[in-house]
Amino acid sequence: MSAPSTQPTDAAPVLSIDGLTVALPAWSDRPHAVENLSIQIRRNEVLCVVGESGSGKSVMAKSILGLLPAPHVRVTAGRIAFEGEDLLQVAPERLRAVRSGRISMIFQEPMVALNPLMKVGRQVDEVLQVHTDLSARARRERVLGLFDDVHLPEPARIHGSYPHQLSGGQRQRVMIAMALALEPALIIADEPTTALDVTTQAQILSLLKELQGKHGTAVLFITHDFGVVAEIADRVAVMRHGRLIEQGDSAPVLRAPREPYTRDLVAAVPSLIPRHPDPAAVDDHVLAVRALSKTYGGRSSFLGVRSRGVEAVRSVSLEVPRGRSVALVGESGSGKSTLARCIVGLEQPDSGAILLDGQDIAGLSRAALRPYRHLVQMVFQDPFASLNPRQRVGDIIALGPTLRGVPRDVAWDRARELLDMVGLQREAVGRFPHEFSGGQRQRIGIARALAMDPKLIIADEPVSALDVSVQKQVLDLLDELRLELGLSMLFITHDLRVAAHVCEEIAVMRRGEIVERGSTARIFAAPAHEYTRALLDSVPGKGWEH
């Protein structure tokens, strides 16, 4: 963990929020998004506001800049004092001036925040043009200087590029350059690294920290990730249901939280210490993938235009030993999901073999594949998209078995047992998916996979869309069920903490190839490949163990 700044910060806060209350429209599940919230941010300080989804942290940030979706969501009480003014009282023109000049914002998704039809240099230039009297040449110098500041390679080339020509990390650097352009007193960063890969996230976090130190800016950093907090925060404020639960210097809050809620949240962050002991070598493989390749695209369209293919998976070989859990770790675009889709038969591989219990299922048609479907089942990433909103939970779980000829009432009885097993009530069979929370939906997804009595479960990022506290529960459930039922699991994730929690073996994937494989304990203790080392180094909050 980076040492929290111990030098005395300027006493007067840059931003002081007192008793802020934001009302939600009448049809919401609670009356206030934010309730009686008071926080202060001083110069040269990073304040992390942490909370789960629905905690009101983003609404709080938006109310500072007057960006609430009026008239439904509005501030009903409180003061937001910034440089001697109450931002809730000032005229719209004044707020606009403050918004770009003195306070700037960095968003989660830089691709959406940047105008896709405008060169990025021009977009930063525009900020200077509106707010300063600099000449065109001076502005160009300044923009290039800013790009250099945020460590963009070849600033001159980037200056003339469009957003789609840059990588996600580069786009976020452009956003940071834009935020810094007018030397603001406060930067509000709303989950600025959530959409980025881990290695990129680590670079952006260290860049933010470096620039913040250099310019003495105050940073209000909103995140759900305690690893990120440990990496960057000087002080932490924990929010829940719109209320401030706890605030204080980051080290004490992270190591010894006072409030039970904070304690639960911190305890829910999976540890980086592998949980499962080094397994004995096994020769019996449930799944063996041999030299599998898959290229997307290359199809000629109606008008005969042929697009170049993308090699998503390149000659990958991988085994899942019986009763083991193997993590497939990689960043976005590494081909890990494509590999999983080939194994469950959602994609046809171009070449190679997929031996499922000794039977090669690669290249089988959908009809020929049907007898083997039950052997491998999948748990999906998005708990909201993976359950048909118009079907009852019982029908969702019983679908596979009834297609295999199990009578409906038998399948429904089994569905009730499975719901019990995954920690839901048996009565849930008659309800619809929208009546459940994200974590509960994911449990239903697990019950659906188990209904087929599979030998292998493929879990594709099953917890990445869930809140931390729920994440832990779902991971523990998967782990218990696997050991109890003797299942094997291929667990796809980008998060090494999660991998360390539930898997005995890890395979690291990059650009369609597996670069390193080994037991979790060995990979964490002695990573052999440089990319594995880079991934391990990038885990946010790696030095922090609670």
Place this chain on the structure above:
Amino acid sequence: MKSFWARFLGNPRVLAGIAWLLVVAVVAVFAPLLAPVDPFEIVDKPFLVPSGDHLFGTDSLGRSIWAGLAHGARTTLIIAIVATLSAVAFGAVVGALAGYHGGLVDDALMRITEFFQTIPSFIFAIVLVAILAPSATSLVVAIAVVSWPPIARVVRGEVLSVKSREFVQAAVIAGQGDTAILLRQVIPNTLSPLIVTGSLLVATAILTESALSFLGLGAPNLMSWGFMVGAGRSFLRDAWWLVTIPGVAILLTVLAINLVGEGLNDALNPRLADV
């Protein structure tokens, strides 16, 4: 979040629309009781002003306008609803197949759809009725043929977005066949936009039917609102009620359907209605 029905029926514009449509429906269903004469029968002197004897007066031949209006409501509504149902059924099948199968099937079906869209729809409808000879059936066919392409496009778009959702992949992994996936998993999730587009299509169908009847291309032995407007148009200065009364009936009915359709849209997509 309020329920669908609370949002739908809590909207005063929807209530106004439903009220008018109920009136029209009751009149259409009970036309033989409410106006127990043949609408083509001469009941009195021509050009009688609306009065106690004849609620809406008589036309240039002495036929009762009230009887025409009541029986015309039947014709207009039946033709519009049957035509819309046919268009929705056909368009939905084309759109669902194109969206679900993609590739060449999609290319072929969408090019056919575009072919129909490039022909000006009213002229196309006139040509169809002229070829098929004017009758209630040919009106239904003509209106359905010119109205299905937008339905096909809406359904295709919805199917494209629904089929990429993970629950469809889950059904594939469970071993469900294509037809069953399309019918059980995909189509039920495309219903809301289909219902909205379909309900608005009824209004367009009424306008098309009236326009065709106005031009004398309607069903020959059936009284309809468009025919009444067409027959009375030369007496607009002398006997305003001949044209105005059926014209206002068309206007109010189309308006009511649009109000209800938009109310459906707002109630089915509450997030959109807020913006």
